[in-house]
Amino acid sequence: MKIIFGKFIHSIACALNSIFNLLINILNAIVMIFEGLGQVLMLIGCSVIFIFPIFFIALPSELVFLILLIAVVPFLGKSFISLLRYGNYTLIEWMYDKADSLITGDKKGFDNISDYANKYRMEKERERRRKAEEERQRQQEEFNKRFEEFFKGFSFTGYDSNEGYSGYRNNNGYKGAFVNDLGFKEKYENYCSILGVNPNADQYEIKLAYRKLAKKYHPDVSDDPNATEKFQKINEAYNFLSQENIKKYKNM
Template identity: 55%
Template sequence: MKKIFGKIIHGLATGIGSFFNVLINIMNVIVVTFEGIRQLLLMLFIVGCSTIFIFPIIPLLLPKEAMYFIFAVIFIPILGPKFISLLRYANYTLTEWMYDRADSMITGQKVGYESISDYSNKYKYEQEQAQRRAREEAARRQQEEMNRRFEEFMRGFSYTNSNAYGEYYQNDYNNQGYGGAYNGPQNIGFKEKYEKSCQTLGLGYDTDIYQVKLNYRKLAKKYHPDINKDPNATEMFTKINQAYEFLTEENIKKYKQNFS
């Protein structure tokens, strides 16, 4: 009976996801269309103001329907993207929760998170990470452009030690983390400690900081000495805390860059 109910939920999740996707696509078309109209009206307004002094009076002579349309042209491009973002958030949170509940019923094993709020938090976290990566990529490109311009500037000089300076600059550039991989004997110890920490918290090596925090909270509660009276609980609780302290966002990124 649970398997049948799970398949029904899975089908509903697919239908809801398709509905959200259609709605998002429609809103994208509307926003793009109204943005184009807004740009056209803005251009006409600027041209009209520079050539005909009475142009600003024209809106006062328009019927109410035309004024409503102008207000829509002004505000839809501003509010539309926020509404689309809200639709994507609702789509991800609801459908992912339903899919995991359906898979849990079909397989008889726990899949995903306990609460729908966990999916909400994960979506927000992933969006924040995507924005952070976009900022980092923009900063990297800006740095590369500055380096390129600097090198072009330096080529205009004929210093005898330009070669040495170029090597120094490139080494400094690599040491700042913009190029090259992190190498050395300490890499071996780092890799082993990272993988052991992931195993302690029941995580895959491709985990993220959100999943680290989620698993830590569950295991810390389970093995807390005040709750768990098992003789090994205190030792396990210590290991869990050590693993959590090691699995920082920086160390996760470092492992993925060098060992994934």
């Protein structure tokens, strides 16, 4: 009986999921159309106001209402789409897990639907942070690219493996003090790759990864023919990824 009831709930969940997705797609299309109309009206409106400043005073009320509707629909539509996605995730995931629990006899997911709502918010926050981090990295890469192009005519002196360049000399022979991080970012990320950790990893994650690899490639216990070389690189990476350099990388 439980299996039959579970399959019934699963069927309802599939149907509701299809309805939610259909509504979301329809609203997305409507929002895109109204956004396009809004851009056209904005372009026409700016041109007309520039030429005939009092033109809009003579517009009929119906046309004014239509213009306001075109301006408001995208905002309301996006809010409603977000609400539908929220409801689709929380309700459908809850129903799927309940159905699986009844069919298999093993507990799946959470007991309360509010827990799914909290999970949805957490996943959206993680997605927001991921996009923010990607945008930060993109801006950093763009900055590094422009920085290197700007200082293309300079020859750098006083290089230190941990701190970068400590001085510079331009094409006219002028020498000055300069501290810059050219190469530090790439070196840091390369050492993170050696340890198999994300560049945003903290000191605890780095230490765990180091201990795991050091145990695996220690020359006294490893059968790998390149164990000594790998062990040296692992130690070099761990020594470089100090708390100071972790802080320095995250502040870049």
